[in-house]
Amino acid sequence: MVTDGVGKPITLPGPARRIISLAPANTEILFALGAGPQIVGRDTTSDYPEQAKTITDIGGGFGELNLEAILAQNPDLVIASMLTPSEQTKALQDAGVTVFTLGNPVDFDGLYTNLHTVAQLTGHEPEAEALVGEMEERVATIQGKMAKNSQRPLVFYEIDGTDPNAVWTPGPGTFIDSLIQMAGGDNLGANLQGEWVQISLEELIARDPDLILLGDALWGGVTVESVKARAGWEALTAVQKEQIFPFDDNLVSRPGPRLVDGLEGLARLLHPELFQ
Template identity: 40%
Template sequence: MEGKRAGTFDWRMLLVIGVVVAAVAGFMAGYFVGSANQPETLSIVDDYGRSVKLSGPAERIVSVSPTPTEILFAVGAGSNVVGVDDYSDYPAEAANLTKVGSYTLNLEVIISLNPDLIVCSDLVPRSQLDQLATQQGIPYFIFATRTMEDVYKDIRLAGGLTGHTTEADELVTDLQTRVNAITSKTLAANVTKPRVFIEYYPLWTYGPGSFGDDLIRLAGGENIAANASNEYPELTSEFIIAQNPEMIVYTIGPMTTTTEAEIAGREGWSGISAVAGDNIYSIDDNLLSRYGPRIVDGFEQLAEMIHPELFS
């Protein structure tokens, strides 16, 4: 028996008029565009505080993480992407692009694509990226997303990197509207916060400082691993039983074969409130682990799972 799936909800500008306006816009977005008397240049600060310099909006981008891949396509810069990592399979156009490896990158293929920028998440080892930057002069930009606010920021940064600032701003406004429609209900003072356990791999979950922890909070739940020692802890079965979650959500993807029946049948779990109350749900792993626009789809589903009474 597979887990129950909740339904999905129906889901600056850098126009240089003068030096002052350009400077202000550049400051607000984290980048600067050259004046009319200078070659157009970009200096954009990534999520690691690194200043990444480009001669202009990136035109040939290699993305080595699914999150920036999805963000780039979402802001209208998909045609600028010439290569992606092995896991970037959304949207469909991305899946058909040249593959450049994953945690171990194929440097020869990347160089052959002649990119002017590489984008990645903070999970990608930097040694090979440093090698490309030092030996080939190819800059790289790191996205390190931990909260919903980070998603908005990174979408705007992607817009700035590619000259798609208007599209990025419009997308952020749409996502904020959708998120606010949920949190106006889930974060209300009178809403109870059920204990939630999200399992993305058997006994592995989201701890403090992780995006999953932020999603549970925004969705009106209490993360049983909120006080764990790291962002992605492996819990013990005994700890989970003691925490007695009222809601269990497990992810479905290539990394796990977990089912509702398997979870319910674990030794000692029959007395857990979520198991006894038949509150075990499944969700597409990509909607919780890829921190681009689709994270809002996952958030909407999660909120409905935790608080069905608010969205009936």
């Protein structure tokens, strides 16, 4: 018996062999553990690794799940996320499908727990041990480098700059907040209220970050040039010194194995001198 992220215990007769993933992080975890061949359906936003795109798309993401397509795959396990709407989870359970909701970690220990849990559900415990061990070594390497660091730049991570006068940024207690801290920086949003927060241009100018990271560069098409052209943003030191960098948000917003890639990427941006 395994208890999921919403406190629901489930029991499987054996390792799941026909799995449907309802979140891109879940899909990445499954592939990283060697359970990719066991996936028979994935949500629309699951696009990594490349092999995931060849698996049957059952909807979801920001749209509706295709219940008929899910049932047609005869799954013995559906792995949902904490972001999966409860009505979708209930519809699957009402149809007799076993649903496991994977918790949303806020640090690496929580992520390692998720990896071991999914490994237990899918019969890949040895692979999880190896993967977690490798990730722990890489995290320790970054921590060792940061122990030599005495300067901590103030970092503004932009999640959504659709309204440049009220940009969304990660607040305290989020994995992105934790990653910035571990990478040797201070998250500007750490003293705001809420996990995902809008900050006014006035407050942003008052705080004056050393670096601006564009988490909306890939999905939103935001560029360094477009940020420099925003009215009022020329007052920011990071803009004046051209300390604006696009960043692959998938590496820090999807709670899967690539979070360690995100940590390494952040550390290199914040402290390039430690990687020369």
